[in-house]
Amino acid sequence: MENMIWDARYELTALIMLILFLVFYQLQRSLPLKKNRVFMGMLVAELSCILWDLIASYISTWHMRYPTWMLEISNMLYFLFLISVYYLFSVYCRCTARERAADPILRWWQLRVPLWFAIAVLISNPWTKAIYDVSRENGYVRGWMYYYLIPAILILYTVISLAFVLYYRKYLSIREKGGLYAFVICTMLTSMLQIYFFPYLLITNIGLSTGVAINYLAMQNPEFDKDRKTRNYNLEGFGRYTSEQLRMGKEFQCMAIGFANYKTLLSIYGSQKMDRLLNRIGIRLRNHYNHAVTFYIHNGRFVLVFPRHIEINPIETELIAYFDRNFGLNKDVLQLNLRLAYLYADKQIKKPFDIGESLEMALDDACRKEIYQLKVVDDALMEKLYREREYHRALHDAIEKDHVEVFYQPIYDSKCELFTMAEALVRIRDPKLGLLFPDTFISIAEKDGTILGLGKIVFRKVCRFIREHDLDALGIQAIEVNLSPIQCRHRFLAEDYLKIAEEYGIDLNNIVFEITESATVGVARMGKMMQQLQKAGARFALDDYGTGYSNMINVMSLPFYCIKIDKSLVWSYFRHEDWILPKFVQIFKDDSLTIVAEGAETKDMTDGLIEMGCDYVQGFYYSKPVEEKVFLEFLKSHNETRKE
Known part of the structure; x- marks a missing residue:
């Protein structure tokens, strides 16, 4: 087995690109979905993979200067984060399919089995020398199982990811399928090239970073879930968020906000002025109720989604007080006739779209009344919805x-x-x-x-x-x-x-x-x-x-x-x-x-x-x-x- 000398130019490029990308993504405020959290986990795992790859490569190159345990741990962490990126991508594909299909083809524990096996092999590696062997004399050398085990695990997770994409392809748009396929191609191509053809050239992570960037542009951009007028999350995001909460068995509260005179004001003042007003309202709701997830639905209607433990009466009082005033639009002054609708989403709500439709119906009923009255989504209204x-x-x-x-x-x-x-x-x-x-x-x-x-x-x-x-x-x-x-x-x-x-x-x-x-x-x-x-x-x-x-x-x-x-x-x-x-x-x-x-x-x-x-x-x-x-x-x- 020969001592390895690494070329880290591409790795440094991937590091700079990923740090900038991670900061940019974090500042954009993505919708709090499991899929988005998994994507964030992929970014962190990929960043960790690059850092430990650089550290392990440096220590292995100058192995005479460092103790053996540092070589062992740095290489172990590199392989752990490399496999974790592939694992998280398969989880990401499962989350994407789960948003649209009721029963994914694999359970969570089944996805984790290869990862657990890899962790066990890596932990036992100091004794088995299966993946790599390190010493102060020879530095880092590949082990007797390296060419069989590492590619097998990476290929297995790639096949699982492709299985999700292919099995649920009818639920995915062309853009989404393109982003997922691009990630697979970029990652597998660079990983296999480094493993089998250019072991001294660190190009695996440039492929992973490129795949992450393409996937972001295709389907993970937080702007896809945001309304341009108000900068709050949009109707599609509302459906995805509430669907996930129901799937996870979580109970939550929705406060829908509408205005009985919105269409009249829109016809009088025009869309530009009303859009500016909606933007102001959206900023106020987003900043003041930071413990809620704020959505703009359409036609001047917002929805605040609160955890179940939040007391809703003070929020109603605050909203009434805030909107019980005149709003200035340049030289114009107008007043909004506030209407509110409330829904407590529990396990009895079986279908996610029941939430949005029932809130719309409740707001419509509230807007038809001359005076303000909180409209609660009750059994009678749900029966009307089903009818x-x-x-x-x-x-x-x-x-x-x-x-x-x-x-x-x-x-x-x-x-x-x-x-x-x-x-x-x-x-x-x-x-x-x-x-x-x-x-x-x-x-x-x-x-x-x-x-x-x-x-x-x-x-x-x-x-x-x-x-x-x-x-x-x-x-x-x-x-x-x-x-x-x-x-x-x-x-x-x-x-x-x-x-x-x-x-x-x-x-x-x-x-x-x-x-x-x-x-x-x-x-x-x-x-x-x-x-x-x-x-x-x-x-x-x-x-x-x-x-x-x-x-x-x-x-x-x-x-x-x-x-x-x-x-x-x-x-x-x-x-x-x-x-x-x-x-x-x-x-x-x-x-x-x-x-x-x-x-x-x-x-x-x-x-x-x-x-x-x-x-x-x-x-x-x-x-x-x-x-x-x-x-x-x-x-x-x-x-x-x-x-x-």
Whole structure:
């Protein structure tokens, strides 16, 4: 066995690079996850590996000057930290997989077995000389098991790491897989080159440091978990953090912070000023509650996550006191209407996304109230959440499996005393939940974007109905089809609906598109879409007038031929709570607009609405929305009888 002389130039480069990298990473404040702690452990182990490699190389080169025990310990620590880096990388891969998959393919104790074996071999090495032999005469020489044991352990941990990446590859992004593969290539290439081809050239740690740097850029940058506006952790980080806490069986508390008037302030002051204000709030929350993990979710909403032993009442009091003041934005002064929601996360919460969704729902409920009240996530709210989740499942199943049905509600023409129009209303017939009405799933469809596909399905079914039935013979002049605000903002809505109408071979003269008041806020965006459909023969009705979203200017600037007065306004009038209904009717009649009154439930109401001047009356007094077959029978029995 020959005495070894080492070239440490690459090792010094790796040392400088890793020290700078370690300081930079520590200053960035990463999300407190086990994966991030393991990555930090990799950095420390790699730094220790470089230092002990340099120390061991120096002592071994000048072995005559140092006692044997120093050679023994320095080399032992080098090999220990080298194997530890590979072990920690396999743990890191397991943590990455654990964030996305429920059951990793290996347990913690199984990962530690090769490490324990290596530690046992290193501890016994002074007697066995298996890995290396040191003496004052010969310095350091490789032992009889070196070429078999060290590469085997390094390769084993590399194979384990690759197994995690390959087994869970469908859960990993291309960037993440690239970072993990790059680490494996860099580390194994330099380690094997040094072991088998260039034993005198210390290049193992330059490969490890390069692999760590690539992995940082690909998936470990703390900025990935931070919101740019507030510099707090973001929504994705919130999901990852709470998921890990639940997996580890830890109980914790969440205090969600929102503002009832945030959207109004955003529309008045603009995103730049509001972002600056949110940044100030984020700094305050982060610095003042340093025992909590602070997240910015979206739309001016923050979440503070506290350990379970923290008393929450003083925190609520402090938050109320802090936000009960005016905030200055340059020359502007504004006040935030604080709303808080609280959740205690214990072992009863099974799914991590229950936390975020329940807090969102609780804040929504709190924002709808006029005065402040802490909204606590309780069993009733969780039941509501699970129910909405079932509606969400039913909605997607309905679109995928064609469980969507169209019901029709006849509309009475007060002049000819016949039912000459009908409104098409969507229903879902779910095998598990039964018949679902729009108020259970339309808001969900608008949130997740499925409203676009759902709207096309309804329009197709209406077009099929028109093609298969002679509307003139039925006495029907038009069928009303609802368009939600989300649909109206879709760039290609008109083109899509014109293609569907062409596919079924019908024109749009028999179609009236109902657009709700809330959609008329974006007048400029609406105009082009309405013109395209209007050229094809379609007409437009303003739906739900009186719900408080639009104004007369919006109504007059868009090509509506008809105004549908919301049932809430009708009911208020006939309950003697509000007397403005006749004035609205007169204003619209003066502008030659057709009036449809919704919500007529009694004969007195229908007679009063007709006497008031309403052209059409719609409501349960005549008929509820019914299935297509029942609707056809209704028309035959009522319209034909009246004609006779």
